[in-house]
Amino acid sequence: MTTSNTIEPRPFNRSTVDVPPAPQPRLVHIGLGAFHRAHQLWYTQHSEDDAAHPQWGYASFSGRSADLANALQSQDGLYTLVERGPDSDEYEVINGIVEAHPAENVSRLWELLAAPSTAVLTITVTEAAYNLGEGLAFDAAQSAVAADLETLNASFADGVFGLSEAGVPATMAGKVVVGLAERRRQNAGGLAVVSCDNLSANDVAAHNAIQGLAAAVDPELGAWVEENVSFVATSIDRITPRTEDSVLADVARETGYTDQVPVVTEPFRSWVLQGEFPAGRPDWEKAGAEFVADIEPFERRKLWLLNGSHSLMAYAGQLRGHATVAEAIGDPVCRAWVEEFWDEAAQHLTTPGLDIPDYRDALLDRFSNPRIAHNLAQIAMDGSTKLQMRAVPVLKAEREAGRPGTAAARAIAAWLAYLDGRTEVSDARSELVLEASQKPADERVRALIAVLDAELAQQEDVVDQINGLVNELR
């Protein structure tokens, strides 16, 4: 793209920008947001054999609100990716979204999921949106799942979903189940489902949410999903904060175009995958993705070291008056807590090849990037789900090894201290969290730990340990 400093920026769409022709939509995404655009779309664009004639387009659906999809549609799917390094920015137009849809356009989602040309469904709907029970089990009793089951049961006959007065399912899994039923009816073959959410065992999470619901609606459909749909495990990494308004002006100044929805991300990126793609996929390795036989060590390294310390800073950092990750890691006290947490986690990350010292050094550089405004308040959302995967496993592993796991316990204690006195919290399980947090002082700590892990809440020494750390943090 040419750089200019025109005073009046030009409109931004396929007729004003010099981009290759739009590829066919062979990839579908649910959860159109900042991360999908910084990660999966970047990898796809950089994996094309012939950049002038791309083969893999995305039809991307928002999970809930329509604004981003509408803005992207008005730009023919184009947007600017701003790679924000510590000293400078790189600007790149991403061409891969060929359809952007609001969540309610379920008929197009179903049509695409049933099309033989569709090879992959990727998902980024946030951790809590899988609506799973303990141990990532399918849980028909969760209210959102129960509501979708009712809708689906009222509308399914002979394996076909017919629009009825019951309406359409609301959850990600509910919508996907209808699309897969249609794919089966049309004999379009299998496809791969690739969760790109920060969940441990995100393949199992996606499988249990989608296949579990399919089987509950129609056992034959459940069996078809089991046989034909592959659930791919991924460890995904690229720090991508919510875009600040000032970025629009940066993009207009540097590129000469009025992009309404640019994305800012860091230069670093990583994508590790494990699983099968029955209907093919882009050559993501070409862009640096790694396909491995055992993803678990990579997944733990990322979820514990990066996301775990993010959550620790989100609560402890805000308690200490910081607003961003860069501010928190610049505070020697927060940094020492992060390093102590990493020391504990590293005791359980011993698989050869993980290069923990280098990974930690790189994380310090990434967190310290002063030009990425990654708000702690954004990371703090949905703590009740995130801490289950980011801090609880480290604390349990440390205690099993006969050590106290103080730093992991501090991450949990920081969440408790952060919740002190709050009557509102941004958490998909906010009712449960607030009910526990508003209990009398002598019950509160145990009740909040129980929201994270029932077993830990039964251990008196853990409750005492976390209680003591909450008092220190206050």
Ligand SMILES: NC(=O)c1ccc[n+]([C@@H]2O[C@H](COP(=O)([O-])OP(=O)(O)OC[C@H]3O[C@@H](n4cnc5c(N)ncnc54)[C@H](O)[C@@H]3O)[C@@H](O)[C@H]2O)c1
């Ligand atoms: N941003 C990052 O740095 C990053 C990095 C790695 C992984 N991720 C994963 O990607 C997810 C999304 O991050 P983002 O930065 O794109 O956020 P975002 O807010 O820009 O987009 C979130 C998307 O998820 C949808 N969504 C949210 N709650 C939902 C629900 N309950 N049901 C259905 N859809 C729902 C939204 O509608 C939106 O389409 C994260 O939760 C995380 O699991 C993010």
Ligand SMILES: O=P(O)(O)OC[C@@H](O)[C@@H](O)[C@H](O)[C@H](O)CO
């Ligand atoms: O995206 P979330 O809300 O799951 O978690 C917040 C951050 O920890 C996360 O987005 C990281 O920045 C990301 O996982 C880096 O790859």
